[in-house]
Every structure is written in C-alpha cells, then in structure tokens.
Amino acid sequence: MTGMKQWNIHPDALTNVSKVMLEEMIARKEKWEKLNKAKNHWSLFTLLSLGLFLLFGAQVLRGSSGLHFSSNFLSILVGNTILLLLILLFIVGIVQVKLLSKKATKAEIEFEALREECIERSSELWEKDQSWQHRESVFTYMKTEHDINLYHK
Numbered sequence: 151m152t153g154m155k156q157w158n159i160h161p162d163a164l165t166n167v168s169k170v171m172l173e174e175m176i177a178r179k180e181k182w183e184k185l186n187k188a189k190n191h192w193s194l195f196t197l198l199s200l201g202l203f204l205l206f207g208a209q210v211l212r213g214s215s216g217l218h219f220s221s222n223f224l225s226i227l228v229g230n231t232i233l234l235l236l237i238l239l240f241i242v243g244i245v246q247v248k249l250l251s252k253k254a255t256k257a258e259i260e261f262e263a264l265r266e267e268c269i270e271r272s273s274e275l276w277e278k279d280q281s282w283q284h285r286e287s288v289f290t291y292m293k294t295e296h297d298i299n300l301y302h303k
Contacts, residue, residue, distance in 0.1 A: 164288065168275040171268055172288070176296055178261040185257050189250035196243030203236035266303055 164172070210230055211223075227233055268275070276285045292298040 164284075165275060165278075168268075168288075171264070171275065172292065175261065175264050175268060175292075175298060178257065178264060179296060179298055182254060182257040182261050185250055185254040189247060189254055192243055192246040192250060196240060196247055199236055199239040199243055203233065203240060206236065207233055265298065265300065269300055269303055272300070 207227075210226060210233065227237075272285065276288075289300045292300050
C-alpha cells in the first residue's frame with residue numbers, strides 16, 4: 151500500500167474502484183513475495199540443519215571406537231542430545247517449508263485472480279480514458295515499480 155500514496159498522476163487517471171483494486175493488488179503481491187522470501191529462508195535453515203546433522207553424526211560415529219554402522223545406531227542417536235536437537239530443528243524446518251509453500255501458493259492464486267480480473271475489467275475501470283493515455287501511465291508504473299504486468303494475462 152506504500153506505492154500508491156507516493157504516486158502523483160492526473161486526478162482523472164484512476165477511479166475510486168480502480169485505485170482500491172490496484173492498492174489491493176500491490177498488497178497481495180507484497181504478501182506473496184514476503185511468503186516466498188520466508189519459505190526460502192526456512193529452506194536454507196532446513197538444509198543447514200541437515201548438513202550439521204550429517205557432519206556431526208559422522209563425527210560421533212567415527213568417535214565411537216569399535217562401533218560399525220550396523221551396530222546399535224539408535225542408541226548412539228538417542229544418547230547424543232546435540233544430534234536429537236539437530237533432528238528436531240530439521241523436522242521443524244521441513245514443517246515450516248511445507249506450510250509456507252501452501253500459504254505462498256494460495257497468495258499467488260489470489261494475486262493472479264485479482265490481476266486477471268483487473269485485466270478483464272480494464273475497459274470498465276478506465277471507461278473515461280478511451281485514448282489509453284492515463285491507463286498506459288498506470289500500467290507502466292505498475293510494471294516498473296511493482297513488477298505487476300497488467301497488459302495481458
């Protein structure tokens with residue numbers, strides 16, 4: 151919603167309905183990008199915790215003399231609290247990535263639905279602008295500033 155407040159255009163370029171629709175579109179795009187960014191951070195966290203688990207697990211297995219991989223691996227795993235903590239962090243990371251993926255997909259669908267509705271209803275939203283002058287400035291602004299393409303689906 152920050153983008154529209156700083157935008158100086160001709161007063162006839164936007165109707166109230168189109169202004170609300172564009173502000174909502176910007177808000178949905180920001181929400182979608184925020185969720186994707188959070189999903190990427192959690193993915194990195196999950197990979198890091200898996201790497202630490204594998205690295206530390208190999209050290210623990212090598213450090214236990216006389217034990218082979220076929221020996222009681224579960225007792226070694228349960229006996230080491232750091233390994234258990236790393237497993238827990240890995241599981242939490244996987245759950246977070248899965249939840250954020252669902253939320254990001256839902257946010258993308260909502261954003262795309264509103265964007266397509268705006269494209270379909272552009273003649274209604276800018277009915278006074280038959281020459282496309284104001285509409286073109288709005289579309290260009292949305293593309294350059296917010297990376298929202300309103301020219302076609």
